[in-house]
Amino acid sequence: MNRVNSLEELRILKKEYKKLVKNRSVDNENTRCENTQGTSSIDILICAGTGCQASNSMDVVETLKKEVANADLSDKVRVEITGCFGFCEKGPIVKIMPDNIFYIEVTPEKAKLIIEEHIVKGNIVEECIYHEPETGNSCPKQSDIPFYKKQMRIALRNCGLINPEDIRQYIAFDGYEALGRTLTSMTPEEVIDEVKRSGLRGRGGGGFPTGIKWEMARKSQSETKYIICNADEGDPGAFMDRSVLEGDPHSVLEAMAIGGYCIGASKGYIYIRAEYPLAIQRLRTAIKQAYAMGLLGKNILDSNFSFDIDVKYGAGAFICGEETALINSMEGGRGEPTVKPPYPAQIGLWKKPTNINNVETFANISPVLLRGADWFSSIGTEKSKGTKVFALAGKINNVGLVEVPMGTTLREIIFDLGEGIKNNKKFKAVQTGGPSGGCIPSDYLDTPIDYESLTKIGSMMGSGGMIVMDEDNCMVNIAKFYLEFSVDESCGRCTACRIGNKRLYENLTEITEGKGTMEHLEDLKELGSIIKDASLCGLGQTSPNPILSTMNFFWDEYVAHVKDKNCPAGVCTALLKYHIRPEKCVGCTACAKVCPVHAITGTVKQSHTINKESCIKCGACATKCKFNAITRK
Amino acid sequence: MSENKLDSQKLQKLEAYIDSIEEKEGCLINVLHEAQDIFGYLPSEVQLFISRKLGLTAAKVFGVTTFYSFYTMKSRGKHIINVCMGTACFVKGAESILEEFKNQLKLKDGNTTDDGLFTIEIIRCIGACGLAPVVTVDGKVYGKVKVEDVKNIIREYMEESI
Numbered sequence: 029m030n031r032v033n034s035l036e037e038l039r040i041l042k043k044e045y046k047k048l049v050k051n052r053s054v055d056n057e058n059t060r061c062e063n064t065q066g067t068s069s070i071d072i073l074i075c076a077g078t079g080c081q082a083s084n085s086m087d088v089v090e091t092l093k094k095e096v097a098n099a100d101l102s103d104k105v106r107v108e109i110t111g112c113f114g115f116c117e118k119g120p121i122v123k124i125m126p127d128n129i130f131y132i133e134v135t136p137e138k139a140k141l142i143i144e145e146h147i148v149k150g151n152i153v154e155e156c157i158y159h160e161p162e163t164g165n166s167c168p169k170q171s172d173i174p175f176y177k178k179q180m181r182i183a184l185r186n187c188g189l190i191n192p193e194d195i196r197q198y199i200a201f202d203g204y205e206a207l208g209r210t211l212t213s214m215t216p217e218e219v220i221d222e223v224k225r226s227g228l229r230g231r232g233g234g235g236f237p238t239g240i241k242w243e244m245a246r247k248s249q250s251e252t253k254y255i256i257c258n259a260d261e262g263d264p265g266a267f268m269d270r271s272v273l274e275g276d277p278h279s280v281l282e283a284m285a286i287g288g289y290c291i292g293a294s295k296g297y298i299y300i301r302a303e304y305p306l307a308i309q310r311l312r313t314a315i316k317q318a319y320a321m322g323l324l325g326k327n328i329l330d331s332n333f334s335f336d337i338d339v340k341y342g343a344g345a346f347i348c349g350e351e352t353a354l355i356n357s358m359e360g361g362r363g364e365p366t367v368k369p370p371y372p373a374q375i376g377l378w379k380k381p382t383n384i385n386n387v388e389t390f391a392n393i394s395p396v397l398l399r400g401a402d403w404f405s406s407i408g409t410e411k412s413k414g415t416k417v418f419a420l421a422g423k424i425n426n427v428g429l430v431e432v433p434m435g436t437t438l439r440e441i442i443f444d445l446g447e448g449i450k451n452n453k454k455f456k457a458v459q460t461g462g463p464s465g466g467c468i469p470s471d472y473l474d475t476p477i478d479y480e481s482l483t484k485i486g487s488m489m490g491s492g493g494m495i496v497m498d499e500d501n502c503m504v505n506i507a508k509f510y511l512e513f514s515v516d517e518s519c520g521r522c523t524a525c526r527i528g529n530k531r532l533y534e535n536l537t538e539i540t541e542g543k544g545t546m547e548h549l550e551d552l553k554e555l556g557s558i559i560k561d562a563s564l565c566g567l568g569q570t571s572p573n574p575i576l577s578t579m580n581f582f583w584d585e586y587v588a589h590v591k592d593k594n595c596p597a598g599v600c601t602a603l604l605k606y607h608i609r610p611e612k613c614v615g616c617t618a619c620a621k622v623c624p625v626h627a628i629t630g631t632v633k634q635s636h637t638i639n640k641e642s643c644i645k646c647g648a649c650a651t652k653c654k655f656n657a658i659t660r661k
Numbered sequence: 662m663s664e665n666k667l668d669s670q671k672l673q674k675l676e677a678y679i680d681s682i683e684e685k686e687g688c689l690i691n692v693l694h695e696a697q698d699i700f701g702y703l704p705s706e707v708q709l710f711i712s713r714k715l716g717l718t719a720a721k722v723f724g725v726t727t728f729y730s731f732y733t734m735k736s737r738g739k740h741i742i743n744v745c746m747g748t749a750c751f752v753k754g755a756e757s758i759l760e761e762f763k764n765q766l767k768l769k770d771g772n773t774t775d776d777g778l779f780t781i782e783i784i785r786c787i788g789a790c791g792l793a794p795v796v797t798v799d800g801k802v803y804g805k806v807k808v809e810d811v812k813n814i815i816r817e818y819m820e821e822s823i
Contacts, residue, residue: 082789082802116791265748267788302694302731303787343690343729346785360689361721362728378687421749421790428791459748495748509751513785516730 029195031322033330035208038199045200051125052189069104070147071125072096074134075188076109077274078306079267084135085120091136092122095143105147111275113188114429115175118158123170123188130170131156161425161447175426175445180407182415183231183268183391184431187275192310195317198278204323206394207282207289211331216246216290223290223393225401227413232258232349232386233464233490234566235412235479238393241383244373245291248381253293255284256377256384258354259300259307262346263462264513266493268417269387271429273300273307276391277314283385283393285324285335291383296337299354303344311339346463346517349491350565351384353519364519365565386491388417408434412478416489422459422496423450432477439473442496453498457581461490463510463517464570466577467503486577488570502599503582504589508536510574518567525568528559532575540600544590553579594661604645604660610635612657619649619658667706671699675707679714689715689725693732702733730785738773738780740818743797747786750794754808758794759783761811779818 032038051071074080074089092107113121118132122142129152131142138156145151158167160174167173181187190197198204210219224239245253257280261269273280284296300308315337318324326334340358347353348363351372357363358377376382392414396404405413412434418441421427425447432441438458442448449455457467466487468475475481479489497506511533520526535552538544556572563569579586588594595603608619608628613635620628620636627643630636638649638658650658678695682688692715696707703726712722726732744750744759762781766774773780789795792804796814803814 078787079789079791082787082792082795082804116789119791262785264746264751264786265790267786267790270788303784341691341694342731343694344731344785345729357690358687360687360725362724419788419790421793422752427749427793462748493748495752497752501752506752509748519728 029317029320031320033322035205035212035329038204038208038329041196042199042202042205045196049190049197049200053126069106070127072105072107072142072147073110073123073125073188074107075111075113075119075121077112077187077271078304079112079116080119080121081306083119087136088120088122088134088139091139092143095140096147099143099148101147108191109193110190111187111192112184112271112429113170114179114184114271114431115173115426116428117426121188122156128169128171130158130168130173132158174447175428175430178436178440178445179431180415180433181431182395182407183272183388183417184275184429185395186279187271190276192275192277193313195278195314195321195323198276202394202398203278204282206397207285207323208329210286210289210397211329211333216292219286219290219397220246222401223396226396226404227401227408227411228389228392228396228404229412229479230386231388231392231416231492233461233488235489238385238389241373241385242287242290244371245293245381245383248374250381252295252378252380253291254377254380254382255288255291255293255296256354256358256382257284257296257298257390258349258351258384258386259298259304260342260349260354261301261304261387261491262342262344262349262517263491263493265421265495266419266462266491268419268429268492270304270307272387272391272417273304274310277307277311278318279394280311280387280390281314281318281324281337283390284337285328285333286393286397287383287385287390288335289333291381293383294334294336296335297358297377298337298339299342299348299358300339301344302341308339308341315339345519346513347519347565347567350567353565354384355382362519364521365567367564388492409476409478411480416477416492418492418494420446420494420496422494423453423498423501424448424496425450434478435476437474437476438468441477441494442473446496449496449498453500456497456499456501457503457578459487459495459497459506459574460493461488461570461573462493463513464488464566464573465490465493466573467497467506467581468577469581486573486580488573500597500599502540502595502597503578503585504536504540504595505597505599507575507578508533508540511536511571514567514571518571522563522565522568524559524562525564525571528555528562529568529571531555532559532572536575539586539589540595541602542589542593542600546587546590549579549586549590596661598660601645604647605640606638606643606645606647606649607659607661608636608638609657609659612655614655614657616654618652618654622648622652624648667704667710668700672710674699675710676714679711685715689717689722690729693722693726697732702736704734704736735773738777740779740799742779742781742814743784743787744781745785745787745789745793745795745797746783747788747790747793749786749790753793755794757808758796758806758811761808762796762815765811765815779815 096105122131122134145153228238229235345363348357350365353363353365372382415431417431459467515529518525615633627639708722712719796803796806
C-alpha cells in the first residue's frame, strides 16, 4: 500500500477500490437470485464478530472457501468476513451479494448446501432463510426481515458491509473523505460549527453536546492536547461499541483525527477493555494500515496536520468509563474519579487539555460532515438528534444490535424489531441504561426514546443496553443484581457510595431471604436518595436507580416479599413454597424418587404431598414432574 | 519476601518487555497485563519486581493491582471456567449455572479445585448476549447453556487431561 498524498489521490483510489465492492450496493439489488448466473462475480459476506465467532462462524468461513474452490469458482466468488449484522440471535449470518439473500444460523453443512444450491445452481436455500414465526412468511432479503424494517444505520453503516481488516473497502465507501475535506477546505471552527449544528450528543450515556465539548477543548490554551476514544464499555449487556470497533475500526480512527484537527491535538489514545481481544486486534490492524497509507502520522494528505494514535488497555473497572477516572487509569493509576471542574477539556491527561468521546459518538462524525448538519438534525427528536444503537437482549425473540432514529418508541423496538417476548410469556419490564438506569413497565412502552424522556421516567439512555424481562423475572432480585455490580465496581472514594451501596445490597438480600420488614423498604428509599446526592461521580449518583425505579413501578412486588413472604415471580428461593396440585398429580412417584430429603410422600397412583417442614426448595421435583402438577409460589 | 521462587526465564521475559517500553510514564497497567500473561497471575514477588524496575512504590503497584478486576493475585487452575454474569445472562439463569458448576466441582470456599484442574470465575459480559447464558472454558464459548449441560462441559476437560 502506497502513501496517499492528497485528497485527489484518495478520490482516484476510491474509484479503483469501488470495483472491489461493486456487488455490495443494495441499490442495484436483484429481485431474487435468478440473476446470479448473469453476474460476473459474487460476494459471500459472513459475520466474523465476537457473537458469530462464538457460534463457529470461522468454521463456516473455512467451509465456504473450500467449497468455492472445489466448485472451481474461486475467480468468480469471493468469501469475505465482515463485522456484525446485528441479528445476533440468528448467527452466524451469511449474505450473498449482489442477490442480497440473507442466510441465518449457518453451519458448515448448510454452508456446503448454500454453495451447491445457491452459488452453483442459483436456487435459494429455503431452509436457511428467516421465516416470520407467526405467519411463516419467508424473508429472503435483509430488508424483508421485521428486525431491520425500522432501522436506520448511521453509526453501524459499514458493519456487515465491509471487511474491517481491509482499509481499501472502507475507502471505497467514502472512508477518509471527511478527513480529507476537513484538512483541505475547512477551518477547525467550521468543522466544530457543523458538529454543533448537527445536534450530535455523546452516545456514551451522558448526552453532552459533542460540538460544544470540542469547542471547549479548542479554546483551552496549550501546546499539547489529547483526544481520547473511550472504548471501555463496562456496562453489562451493552456491546455496540465492541461491534463498531470489530466491524468498522477506521470510522473511529478517522473521526479521532478530525477531532484532533479541531481541538489542536496531535496525539490520540484509544482506551479499550482488555476483555475485547478481537476488537483490539482489528484496531491494531486498522491503525497499521492507516499509517501505511499516510492517513495517520506525519503531514496527513500533505497538509500541515500530523496525528498519532496509540492503544491503551483497561483492566476491568466499570468506573473507568467516567472521564476523570479514565484519565487516572491511563496515567497508570487507580481509576478513581476526581472532582469536576476542572473539566478534562481544561486539565486532562498529564494535566493537558483533553477531549474524550465514546466510540459510537466518533462513528457518527464522518456521516455528519459528509451529509451535512441539516441532514443529521432532520433525524430524531427536537433535543435528541440522529440515531442510537441499542443492544437488545434478555427474554426477547430477536436478540441483537439495532440502530433506530431517536424518538422510536420502546414498543416499536421490543415488539416490532424484537418480535416480542420469548415463549409467549408476558412482558414485564425493560431495563435501560445498565446499572445506572431503571426498569420501565408496560405502561410506558409508548415513550419515544430520547435522553430526556428516559430520564423523566426514572431510567436513562446510558450506553444503550436494553434488557427485556418477562413475568418470570423478580424485580427485587434484578435490583439486587445491579446493586451487587455497583458494590463491586465502586472505587470506594465516597463514603456514601462505598458503604451506602453495600447497605442497600444487604437490605435487598434480607428482603429476598424473607427477613425484610416495611422499615427495610423505607430505608432503601431514604438511603438511595442520600447516596445519589452525596456521591462525587456518576456511578454513585445513579447506583440506586435500579432500586428506586423498581420500587416506584413494582411496589406491590416489594410488599409481597416483605409482608406475605412471597416472591410473585417464583425466583427468590427462600420464599418459594412447593405444592402438589392433587387434581394434576397421577401418582407416578417420579418426584418422590428424585427428592434428596425424602420430603414427598404418597402411594403409587395416588396424589402425593410435600412436607413443607423438610422441603429444602431445591426444585428437583418440579423439574422431574411431567404433569405440571408441582407449583412453586 | 524472596524473589528466588520466581521462574527466572519468565522474569527475564518480563524485564525485556519493560526495557522495550519507550514511554515509561503511565505504563504500569500495560506492564501488569504482560506480567499476568507471563506468570498467569500476579504474586507479590512479581509486583515487587515491577515496582523496583519502574521506580514506583510497592504500595502504588499493589493499589493498582487490587483495584482492577482483570488482575488476580492467586494462582489459577489448568482450565479457567468463566460464567458470564452480564445482565442478559443473569435474567436467563446464569446464577443457577454457576451454582451447578460449584456443586459439580465441589467448590465451597475459593474458586480453584483441590487438584488444580479448574478455576471458576465470574465475568461481566463478553457481549455474546444472543447466546445467553454463556460460559467460556479457556476461551472456548459455550452458548445457551442449561444446568444439565454443566456436567458434560466439565467432563470434556476431565477426559482430556487424563
